Amino acid sequence: xxxxxxxxxxxxxxxxxxxxxxxxxxxxxxxxxxxxxxxxxxxxxxxxxxxxxxxxxxxxxxxxxxxxxxxxxxxxxxxxxxxxxxxxxxxxxxxxxxxxxxxxxxxxxxxxxxxxxxxxxxxxxxxxxxxxxxxxxxxxxxxxxxxxxxxxxxxxxxxxxxxxxxxxxxxxxxxxxxxxxxxxxxxxxxxxxxxxxxxxxxxxxxxxxxxxxxxx
Numbered sequence: 001x002x003x004x005x006x007x008x009x010x011x012x013x014x015x016x017x018x019x020x021x022x023x024x025x026x027x028x029x030x031x032x033x034x035x036x037x038x039x040x041x042x043x044x045x046x047x048x049x050x051x052x053x054x055x056x057x058x059x060x061x062x063x064x065x066x067x068x069x070x071x072x073x074x075x076x077x078x079x080x081x082x083x084x085x086x087x088x089x090x091x092x093x094x095x096x097x098x099x100x101x102x103x104x105x106x107x108x109x110x111x112x113x114x115x116x117x118x119x120x121x122x123x124x125x126x127x128x129x130x131x132x133x134x135x136x137x138x139x140x141x142x143x144x145x146x147x148x149x150x151x152x153x154x155x156x157x158x159x160x161x162x163x164x165x166x167x168x169x170x171x172x173x174x175x176x177x178x179x180x181x182x183x184x185x186x187x188x189x190x191x192x193x194x195x196x197x198x199x200x201x202x203x204x205x206x207x208x209x210x211x212x213x214x215x216x
Contacts, residue, residue, distance in 0.1 A: 043173030049211050050185055054167060057188055061161050063204060064152030067117060067124055075214035077120025084115035084150040087126065094130055101191055102198045104132055113144060113151070122181065122209040127151070131192075131200035151200065158194040165189040170205070179208035 053070060060066045064082055071080035091112040094102075104110060113129040129151050133141050136155065143154045152160075170184040179185060184205050192200040 043178065046171075046178060046211055047173055050169075050171070053206070053210055054186055054188070057204075058164050058167065062152040062156070063125075063127075063162075063188075063190075063202070064117070064150040067119065070210065071119040071122075071124075074210075074212065076122050076124075076209075076212060077214070080119060082124070082150050083118050083148045084127075085118055085148060087114040087116055089114065092128060092130075098130055098201055101201060102130070102132055109133055111144075115150070117150060120214075122212060123207060124210050125204050125206045127205075128203040129200055130202075132198075135194070135197065135199035151202070155192070155194075155200070158199070160192045160194050160199075162190045162192055163198075165191065171208075179211065181207065181209040181212060183208040185210065 053066070056066045056070075057063055067082050068080050071077060071082065092114075094110045094112075096106075099106065099108075099110065102110065109132075110130050111133050113131070115127055115129070116123045117125045117127060131144070131151070136144075136158075140154050140157075143149050144151065166187075166189045168187045168189075170186055171179050184207055187203065187205040189203050190201070191198050192202065
């Protein structure tokens, strides 16, 4: 398992550089060779796709938007919308360090939301969200409580930015073989801000389903 620290805490990863562009080109080329309805056929191909997707996620303000574009490119569903399916279970604690990153005191309410982000029948990622409800609008809080709207869609009017904290590679092509659709590939931790004020921390784990090539 390899964790890559992303500059200093609070630094925003810049748009994809030449290395990321090469990864994107490699991913596009690899994607064109995958048979319909199949995952990546070898470790090199899978690695290129993972590099492409992770580079896009690190460079973008919205993971939801990146996933919807990815769904459309790879033909994962006739309707490439991403849906957030709630995962039942106890809340994960906020903790003092996370409260500090969110710039809230010990008594400020922080809500927790765990979801599976799906496109069609494919679960592309699982995400933990800790967010400060007082920094969202009442309509946003109601949508997060009562709908399957992804967090990125709900908070889009805020014009958020992502401050990436880490990228952890969970799949090792040298020892793990080809990943299945439900196997974790990599995880990203980030803090979302609006106008420089943090309002959410996310921990996202992306699965082998992102490697599937469907009909286009």
